[in-house]
Amino acid sequence: MIRRGACLALLLTVVCALAAPAGAAEAKRSWRAEKCFRYGRDWNEALRRFSRAGLSPQFIDGVAAFIGSDCASLDKICPRTAKDREFVDILAIRVVNEGMSTTFLPFGCPHSP
Numbered sequence: 001m002i003r004r005g006a007c008l009a010l011l012l013t014v015v016c017a018l019a020a021p022a023g024a025a026e027a028k029r030s031w032r033a034e035k036c037f038r039y040g041r042d043w044n045e046a047l048r049r050f051s052r053a054g055l056s057p058q059f060i061d062g063v064a065a066f067i068g069s070d071c072a073s074l075d076k077i078c079p080r081t082a083k084d085r086e087f088v089d090i091l092a093i094r095v096v097n098e099g100m101s102t103t104f105l106p107f108g109c110p111h112s113p
Contacts, residue, residue, distance in 0.1 A: 035100050036071035042094040043067065046087055054083030066106045076108035 029037065043063055052060065062077030079085045092102050 032072075033070065035098075035104055036067065038098050038100070039071060039091070039095065039104070040067045042091060042098070046090050046094075050083075050087070050090070054081055055087065056081050056084055059084040059087070062106070071104070071106075073106065075106070077106050078109035079107060 028034075056079075059077060059079060059081070062075070065075065066073050066077065079088045088105070088107050092105060095102055095104060
């Protein structure tokens with residue numbers, strides 16, 4: 001009886017190991033890569049919901065460059081139009097809701113003299 005129980009336990013262990021999710025063996029994204037993925041997804045969602053109309057070309061190009069650098073670029077993007085600033089607010093809220101810090105965002109403007 002004990003032998004049967006040991007075999008059953010071994011069989012269950014093997015079955016559970018084989019039933020692990022397919023992606024379990026794959027490495028997870030780093031937190032920085034995950035943040036960039038989320039930011040890109042949120043940017044595309046904001047564009048879909050609110051359109052590009054009113055966004056400055058420099059703002060759109062800056063965000064594209066930031067995402068294209070895997071969110072590693074240190075270049076700041078200055079929101080100049082009302083729509084640019086609206087998008088900054090939308091993205092800041094999304095970033096915080098996703099558990100990220102707003103310091104991740106690439107936005108900032110040079111100080112006036």
